[in-house]
Amino acid sequence: MGHFTLLEHPSDVGMEVYGATREELFTTAARGMYSILLGDYTTDNVVSHAVQLEGRDVSNLLLLWLNELLFLFETRRFVFSSSQFQECGTTSLHATVSGEECEDCSVNVGIKAVTYHHLTVEERNGEWYARVYFDV
Amino acid sequence: MLVQIAPYRYRVPKDFRKGMKIEGLIFASDELLAAIERDETIQQVANVATLPGMLGRSLAMPDAHQGYGFAIGGVAAADLEHGVVSAGGVGFDINCGVRLLASDCTLDDVQPKLETLVRELFRAIPCGTGRSGRLTIPPAQLDDVLAEGALWAIKNGFGDENDLAHIEEHGQMKSASPSAVSKRAKERGLSQLGTLGSGNHFAEIQVVTDVYDENVAKIFGLRKDQICILIHSGSRGLGHQVCTDYLETMNNAMPKYHIDVVDRQLACVPIQSPEGKAYLAAMAAAANFAFANRQMMTHWIREVWNTVVGKGSLRLVYDVAHNIAKYESHGIGKQKKDVLVHRKGATRAFPAHTDGVPEDYLSVGHPVLVPGSMGTASYVLVGTENAMKETFGSACHGAGRAMSRHAAKKNESAEKLVAELRAKGIIVQGASKSGLVEEKPEAYKNVESVVDVMHNAAIATKVVRLTPLGVIKG
Numbered sequence: 147m148g149h150f151t152l153l154e155h156p157s158d159v160g161m162e163v164y165g166a167t168r169e170e171l172f173t174t175a176a177r178g179m180y181s182i183l184l185g186d187y188t189t190d191n192v193v194s195h196a197v198q199l200e201g202r203d204v205s206n207l208l209l210l211w212l213n214e215l216l217f218l219f220e221t222r223r224f225v226f227s228s229s230q231f232q233e234c235g236t237t238s239l240h241a242t243v244s245g246e247e248c249e250d251c252s253v254n255v256g257i258k259a260v261t262y263h264h265l266t267v268e269e270r271n272g273e274w275y276a277r278v279y280f281d282v
Numbered sequence: 283m284l285v286q287i288a289p290y291r292y293r294v295p296k297d298f299r300k301g302m303k304i305e306g307l308i309f310a311s312d313e314l315l316a317a318i319e320r321d322e323t324i325q326q327v328a329n330v331a332t333l334p335g336m337l338g339r340s341l342a343m344p345d346a347h348q349g350y351g352f353a354i355g356g357v358a359a360a361d362l363e364h365g366v367v368s369a370g371g372v373g374f375d376i377n378c379g380v381r382l383l384a385s386d387c388t389l390d391d392v393q394p395k396l397e398t399l400v401r402e403l404f405r406a407i408p409c410g411t412g413r414s415g416r417l418t419i420p421p422a423q424l425d426d427v428l429a430e431g432a433l434w435a436i437k438n439g440f441g442d443e444n445d446l447a448h449i450e451e452h453g454q455m456k457s458a459s460p461s462a463v464s465k466r467a468k469e470r471g472l473s474q475l476g477t478l479g480s481g482n483h484f485a486e487i488q489v490v491t492d493v494y495d496e497n498v499a500k501i502f503g504l505r506k507d508q509i510c511i512l513i514h515s516g517s518r519g520l521g522h523q524v525c526t527d528y529l530e531t532m533n534n535a536m537p538k539y540h541i542d543v544v545d546r547q548l549a550c551v552p553i554q555s556p557e558g559k560a561y562l563a564a565m566a567a568a569a570n571f572a573f574a575n576r577q578m579m580t581h582w583i584r585e586v587w588n589t590v591v592g593k594g595s596l597r598l599v600y601d602v603a604h605n606i607a608k609y610e611s612h613g614i615g616k617q618k619k620d621v622l623v624h625r626k627g628a629t630r631a632f633p634a635h636t637d638g639v640p641e642d643y644l645s646v647g648h649p650v651l652v653p654g655s656m657g658t659a660s661y662v663l664v665g666t667e668n669a670m671k672e673t674f675g676s677a678c679h680g681a682g683r684a685m686s687r688h689a690a691k692k693n694e695s696a697e698k699l700v701a702e703l704r705a706k707g708i709i710v711q712g713a714s715k716s717g718l719v720e721e722k723p724e725a726y727k728n729v730e731s732v733v734d735v736m737h738n739a740a741i742a743t744k745v746v747r748l749t750p751l752g753v754i755k756g
Binding site for chain 1: 685686
């Protein structure tokens with residue numbers, strides 16, 4: 147099971163994420179971002195959205211993925227629960243994300259954007275690792 | 283190694299890192315420099331100096347701290363023909379800025395009603411962390427907001443035309459093009475029109491406690507013991523998305539222009555390129571969204587004021603951006619050149635008799651608004667000729683963070699913080715407990731130290747000091 151830890155930053159928030167596969171990394175990164183947004187949260191698979199993205203490389207793809215979910219949260223109040231990947235390559239991704247739309251969710255920390263600051267996605271010792279910082 | 287070249291001025295030499303085309307210059311005291319040296323600020327000042335077409339020096343104000351690409355507190359000017367524009371040089375919160383309103387009332391008039399005033403302001407000003415604000419407009423109207431800014435708000439009943447003269451750009455950047463703003467940025471913005479935002483955004487009831495320059499204060503309409511209201515807010519999700527969108531556009535376009543950057547947050551394109559022009563047009567539209575927001579919140583604040591205080595009115599002293607890129611004319615060496623000034627966490631500070639200063643302030647320069655952190659003082663400064671010579675007419679924007687959000691939360695609770703501030707006579711009401719704690723006064727540098735550097739370096743001099751009485755946070 148993938149896991150994430152939050153990172154200290156002088157003014158914002160970051161996280162390190164680990165996953166056995168790219169799919170698990172991306173899913174765990176999504177959960178990490180939502181934990182920053184909402185604190186501890188649970189949610190069901192009630193609604194779904196299709197996500198299709200093309201990036202320059204796998205780091206860019208992760209940034210685009212998280213920014214897409216941030217957009218869905220801000221505009222649809224979509225809270226991520228799980229993802230099913232039809233494709234999770236290094237430059238393209240096709241997935242169905244499931245969760246709930248939560249009108250009265252109270253935001254713990256508002257996220258403005260996912261940043262390129264020290265953005266890292268790489269395979270290390272047989273597992274996938276990512277580091278990403280958010281402008282809050 | 284930094285070299286002190288004059289009081290409060292530390293040069294970052296061109297050999298600090300490979301590829302620097304200009305030097306850097308940091309304005310700081312010894313104490314603030316020690317804090318600046320603890321994070322990546324100086325590296326970021328040096329990185330900005332590697333961008334094509336940068337002129338003069340890459341600057342950092344005394345409240346500088348590490349940002350994304352540019353440091354927060356960073357200022358850099360690019361040659362219009364050969365230079366680049368960088369979305370990271372403005373930041374995600376386009377036209378994050380400050381607005382100061384002045385009343386006809388004193389502390390004695392307002393003190394008995396303070397609790398009610400804070401409560402009613404908190405009710406009246408949507409923080410926007412929920413799905414929507416107070417106002418819903420049809421999507422088709424959003425383009426009018428993006429084109430007209432504060433003027434749109436006034437045309438729709440929020441405030442009056444007299445407000446416009448005291449807003450930077452008269453509250454409307456005419457270079458805005460709503461069509462340069464993506465559909466998804468508009469979607470993010472539509473539900474957040476007229477909202478305050480969270481994080482370090484706030485509205486604050488303040489009292490003028492010190493007047494340092496009687497003449498300038500009189501021209502600004504400020505006096506001791508006067509009650510004022512300060513708003514700190516930006517372009518919300520719309521601006522954040524514009525920056526996100528154009529960071530991608532710029533990162534994808536850079537190879538075409540043979541530009542390589544040391545940090546993808548510094549992604550940039552030639553100002554004169556289609557991508558550069560599109561970004562600047564979208565940035566201006568997002569700036570107008572922020573001007574409209576602050577105008578709408580001003581209207582709601584005035585409504586509450588009339589109901590709760592019922593005495594006098596709230597006059598707009600000034601509204602100024604601190605995340606923006608502006609076409610300006612500045613001395614570079616012995617020549618005057620048209621440049622694009624990036625201000626990221628830095629405030630314009632134009633002195634007397636400078637284009638862009640409101641007519642009734644022309645004899646002294648426009649107010650430079652420097653909010654402190656929650657529970658600490660704010661300042662009004664005024665720019666000087668030295669600012670025009672040394673900082674592209676720029677000054678600091680606030681106190682700058684000194685502590686991470688995680689560290690701020692250690693051994694602290696919102697209840698304890700609110701009680702501590704109340705004991706000092708400051709009433710706080712916030713939408714998020716976590717947000718309150720992260721914004722506690724100790725999380726920020728000492729604003730007095732920051733402002734003293736600007737004053738002692740003769741970049742922007744002190745006019746008045748204001749202390750908080752009530753704080754509303756998103």
